[in-house]
Amino acid sequence: MTTHHGAQYQGEHPDHERVDQQIIQARMLALRVIAPPKSRIGEILRDRLEELYGRLGDNVDPAKRRELNAANQDRLTEGPEFQSERARQTLGKNNLVSSLGTPVTELNIVVGASELQQQAPKVERAESIPATPKLKTQSGANQQATSQASQSPWVWVLSQLLQTDLKRLGLEPDEMNDIRVFLIKSEAAKYDKLELLSKLPDSLSPEAITKIFEDIRTLAAGYVAFVMVERAQSEAGAEEELKQLIDLPRSICSPFYGINTVNFDPADILSKMG
Amino acid sequence: MFPVKNRYDEVFEIEIDGWCFGLTNYPGEISPAVVHRIIRELASSFHAAIEHNVVFNILEIAAKFSAASRHLIHEQEIASAIVAQLPNPSTLLEEQTGVLGLVIDQVEQAYPGSLDSFYKRWRIGVKAA
Numbered sequence: 001m002t003t004h005h006g007a008q009y010q011g012e013h014p015d016h017e018r019v020d021q022q023i024i025q026a027r028m029l030a031l032r033v034i035a036p037p038k039s040r041i042g043e044i045l046r047d048r049l050e051e052l053y054g055r056l057g058d059n060v061d062p063a064k065r066r067e068l069n070a071a072n073q074d075r076l077t078e079g080p081e082f083q084s085e086r087a088r089q090t091l092g093k094n095n096l097v098s099s100l101g102t103p104v105t106e107l108n109i110v111v112g113a114s115e116l117q118q119q120a121p122k123v124e125r126a127e128s129i130p131a132t133p134k135l136k137t138q139s140g141a142n143q144q145a146t147s148q149a150s151q152s153p154w155v156w157v158l159s160q161l162l163q164t165d166l167k168r169l170g171l172e173p174d175e176m177n178d179i180r181v182f183l184i185k186s187e188a189a190k191y192d193k194l195e196l197l198s199k200l201p202d203s204l205s206p207e208a209i210t211k212i213f214e215d216i217r218t219l220a221a222g223y224v225a226f227v228m229v230e231r232a233q234s235e236a237g238a239e240e241e242l243k244q245l246i247d248l249p250r251s252i253c254s255p256f257y258g259i260n261t262v263n264f265d266p267a268d269i270l271s272k273m274g
Numbered sequence: 275m276f277p278v279k280n281r282y283d284e285v286f287e288i289e290i291d292g293w294c295f296g297l298t299n300y301p302g303e304i305s306p307a308v309v310h311r312i313i314r315e316l317a318s319s320f321h322a323a324i325e326h327n328v329v330f331n332i333l334e335i336a337a338k339f340s341a342a343s344r345h346l347i348h349e350q351e352i353a354s355a356i357v358a359q360l361p362n363p364s365t366l367l368e369e370q371t372g373v374l375g376l377v378i379d380q381v382e383q384a385y386p387g388s389l390d391s392f393y394k395r396w397r398i399g400v401k402a403a
Contacts, residue, residue, distance in 0.1 A: 224289060
């Protein structure tokens with residue numbers, strides 16, 4: 001057996017460099033076996049965090065984004081988004097009929113301002129869509145209509161009518177939401193043509209939704225980063241404690257390692273010496 | 275039970291908690307569309323969790339998101355939205371399909387019909403014309 005410490009080792013062993021390497025490797029191996037790799041959870045979380053940022057951040061490498069999206073590509077073409085689009089086209093063709101038996105394309109006529117004013121107080125859950133859209137100032141014949149529309153939670157009522165229909169079609173919630181937004185926007189476009197509406201509510205604007213979504217994502221990423229650091233620190237601390245407990249470096253690189261022990265009795269030697 | 279790979283259950287939980295933290299602490303108003311957007315965004319995370327044999331509880335996640343969104347959306351709607359984001363079983367390995375089955379089963383127990391809806395989505399059991 002080769003030795004690596006003490007006078008016997010220094011300058012005498014022809015392969016001392018190789019042995020040194022073996023010892024280092026053994027030490028590392030022992031560390032890996034006895035203690036888990038340093039902050040494994042930290043590494044995973046770091047990767048995840050990068051992905052989290054990478055998927056949505058502005059400074060995204062396009063190649064990386066493509067790579068991340070590639071895995072879901074097949075699914076996307078057959079998944080909810082695709083189906084939403086398909087359903088949207090179908091709805092467009094078939095002229096969806098509302099729960100009142102009226103084609104949706106005519107809802108702007110059905111949902112009159114005076115009717116909506118009566119229905120509005122019954123609303124219990126109107127938090128999703130702001131009740132009063134911003135309106136342009138009008139003059140002449142349109143002024144009365146503007147006044148009525150400004151007091152009507154038309155978006156909410158329309159939303160409720162459409163939701164009833166979409167539920168009946170057995171669509172998934174996210175598809176239903178997409179189509180609802182799409183149809184409401186279609187109706188809003190008609191108001192826009194009549195110059196009654198200047199702007200959609202934020203809850204229906206894709207830009208506003210994206211902005212909110214990205215803010216929430218930033219908060220989420222911050223949380224993940226915080227937990228990552230916390231976990232990594234606690235694991236590193238645990239590893240240090242473990243090393244101190246087992247005194248690992250000394251046990252492997254003991255200065256007495258490889259030196260043969262000799263059993264002798266001093267009294268026996270003294271007696272022989274006479 | 276399938277062994278979890280790379281302690282991914284912890285990672286998945288942290289990520290879900292992260293999004294809930296974001297929703298809870300967002301200072302402005304949030305709409306159902308935002309919540310649905312987040313659920314859609316989590317599709318790849320659900321896929322990754324299943325690939326790592328994590329049998330996550332959709333009902334718990336739905337309850338967390340519903341609470342985080344100030345009960346703007348009912349738990350059942352969120353659970354259905356999550357089921358809609360689960361991967362196509364035909365793209366998974368046998369072990370992962372088992373994990374997916376365990377995941378969906380919890381929702382089916384609570385809200386019967388979820389499995390049928392999932393099958394319809396991926397056209398499972400539908401014979402080609």
